[in-house]
Amino acid sequence: MTDPTPAAPWTHSVLVAQLPPESSLTLEPTEETRAALARHVGALSVPELKATLELVVDRKGTVTVTGRLTGRVVQACVVTLEPMESAIDEAVDVRFAADAGPDYAPGAEVEFGYESADPPEPIINGRIDLGAILTEFFSLGVDPYPRKPDAAWQPGDEQAHDESPFAALARLKDSGAS
Template identity: 40%
Template sequence: MTDNAFGPLSRPFPLHRVTPGGVEAPVEATAAENQALAVDLDLPAIHRLEARYRLTGRSDRVEVTGRLRASIEQICVVTLEPFPVEIDEEVEIAFATPDPRRKREDAAEVELSADEDLPDELVGEHIDLGRITAEFLALGLDPYPRRPGAAFDTPDEPVAEGPFSRLAELRPKQDDR
């Protein structure tokens, strides 16, 4: 993605609006944002990009859950032609403010289950839902997209002759003896 601090898709959501009961937050990219994000992700086109999020928690810890849907084009690794792709990604991410009382040494002692990630750090008074949308779109892309039905055609190559194949022709055959 780009070095721009906000990226081509930015939707700052104020932390003071987050409640324990949750709040809904939709994100729909404009045509210009789709075009800029397509350039960043090296895609021929993004036709539609939308996400629906639910933010729950408090201002010091926020859970973001939802779903991202997109209609894009990717380049087939076989035919090198663009083809349409539908993306449908589930989003689940947690944010928390750093605990100033916790020392660095204590961080190594945190026990997590296999399904649990450490929360991302909350910085400032906003969560950028646009950046989350762009990141989960990037995660949902197939790194080796292949158009349905596309297959590599392997040409029938003659068996490569070894360095001594010409000598084999000179050797007398069994019948000649």
């Protein structure tokens, strides 16, 4: 049976049993991985990306990962279609638990309130995939509608500035087209 969840473009699996109680980790994806991340979010490129993380393992085996994901992404401006560069700066704060309980099984519906903490991510086969989680944070940090600060939509020559958008329809009706 195949996994219905597509693989993340960035993977970095860590064996929880080998983690000290507290550790620091810096991850920088390869050029190939940055290209895959760009495709993943529909960007032109990801010139740089870096995650600086702190990992804390408690007595129950729960792993708390905090830190920052920073970098740059090049996207096409939604107005001019010209390449533009944007900064990525996302705070990372995620918990992983080996036994999150039956309510937190992968694919299960989870209910939680505004003030309750997010459910922990699962530790699968004793491992956590930091790259997959960082891919999610990266995806959330990319502007879905990037726009250059000075970009403004200009109507084409065939459309007068004061003309109603329905004027073209009226001309078609008057000319007898249906």
